Amino acid sequence: MKSRHDDLLGYYQTWLTDFTKLLVRQGMCHPQIYTYHRLVVSSLRFPDRAEVAIVPEFLYQLVLPSELLVDDRTCSLEMDRYSLLHHPMLEGVLLSECLRLKQYSLANRLGSLFRHFGNSEIKHKLVMLSWYDLLVSYPALDGIEELKFKASSDLNDWINQRQAENTALTLMMDEYVVLNCPSCLKSFHGGVSAPTRQQTE
Numbered sequence: 001m002k003s004r005h006d007d008l009l010g011y012y013q014t015w016l017t018d019f020t021k022l023l024v025r026q027g028m029c030h031p032q033i034y035t036y037h038r039l040v041v042s043s044l045r046f047p048d049r050a051e052v053a054i055v056p057e058f059l060y061q062l063v064l065p066s067e068l069l070v071d072d073r074t075c076s077l078e079m080d081r082y083s084l085l086h087h088p089m090l091e092g093v094l095l096s097e098c099l100r101l102k103q104y105s106l107a108n109r110l111g112s113l114f115r116h117f118g119n120s121e122i123k124h125k126l127v128m129l130s131w132y133d134l135l136v137s138y139p140a141l142d143g144i145e146e147l148k149f150k151a152s153s154d155l156n157d158w159i160n161q162r163q164a165e166n167t168a169l170t171l172m173m174d175e176y177v178v179l180n181c182p183s184c185l186k187s188f189h190g191g192v193s194a195p196t197r198q199q200t201e
Helices: 006-025 031-036 057-063 081-086 089-100 104-117 121-136 139-149 152-164 167-179 182-189
Strands: 039-045 050-056
Touching (some): 006 031, 006 050, 006 089, 031 167, 039 057, 050 057, 050 121, 057 121, 057 167, 081 089, 089 121, 104 121, 104 139, 121 139, 121 152, 152 167
């Protein structure tokens, strides 16, 4: 039976796919990144409650969160177009969903963090860790904005510690960074295939 979130899923998926196509055509992403840009209806777990939300399919399959039975019908089904315009791909979907679900403080903190690191390897990893934490209700997300004040070595240590918690997530994060890295794509265009999750497992 069609849920009231199916149309929202369709809107997000169309936006994400169209944006990805543009980057792939410009040589800014590898075509295999489409694997990471499929979305599903699931739930996000905030400190005070859980909410039905649109999430990345690959993380949903990794976490397999328990189904959320209660749908807060006071929450809007409107995307936040400003987030989607100024924050590309999974980053934009995450911020839009936080705002749609009235998590304004969290959205502001995450937005500030992502802007601080620009289009970098660290930013891509922080986006994925933020999604992951909200799917599993990881408490460390509360202080995540403080990461932008850490020295580079301390920040890298923090990311390495987080990645050490989940090997499968680490492989996905590393592959996603490569698929987003224009300088890494030269070898792929030269005939070397990008790694796939099947190859790395």
